[in-house]
Amino acid sequence: MSIVLESDCIDRLEMIRPPYAEADVIWLISEVHLLRDELARKKRHKTDSQRRHRTEGTEYQRSYRQQHPERYLAWGAVKRALKSGRLVRPTVCEKCGRDGLRIEASHDDYSKPLDVKWLCVPCHRGKDGWTSPTTR
Numbered sequence: 001m002s003i004v005l006e007s008d009c010i011d012r013l014e015m016i017r018p019p020y021a022e023a024d025v026i027w028l029i030s031e032v033h034l035l036r037d038e039l040a041r042k043k044r045h046k047t048d049s050q051r052r053h054r055t056e057g058t059e060y061q062r063s064y065r066q067q068h069p070e071r072y073l074a075w076g077a078v079k080r081a082l083k084s085g086r087l088v089r090p091t092v093c094e095k096c097g098r099d100g101l102r103i104e105a106s107h108d109d110y111s112k113p114l115d116v117k118w119l120c121v122p123c124h125r126g127k128d129g130w131t132s133p134t135t136r
């Protein structure tokens with residue numbers, strides 16, 4: 001839309017030759033204002049779609065939570081245990097022994113929420129049969 005407006009501006013500008021009439025200057029200023037409004041509207045629109053995207057993310061999380069409530073409860077328990085010091089997140093993966101990677105709590109049985117294995121992200125994803133988009 002702003003491109004059309006801009007090319008329209010250029011067409012009109014080419015028609016205008018000095019000396020500039022007062023009406024032409026007023027028109028030019030109004031066109032600049034229109035263009036600025038148009039850009040502001042676009043910016044607002046982008047923010048709206050970003051807000052929508054965020055809502056979709058929350059809805060996805062909500063449906064995941066409804067489908068796998070035991071996982072959410074288990075994760076919540078681990079989170080609380082880490083905070084209280086009952087569980088300590090190690091820095092080394094229990095499976096491959098790598099360190100310096102993000103270590104996640106892996107559940108074999110979600111009904112035992114604090115019975116976890118500490119795995120690095122690649123081992124954890126591999127265990128749960130999840131392949132990262134980059135390794136696919």
Ligand SMILES: [Zn+2]
Nearest residue numbers: 093096120123
């Ligand atoms: Zn590992």
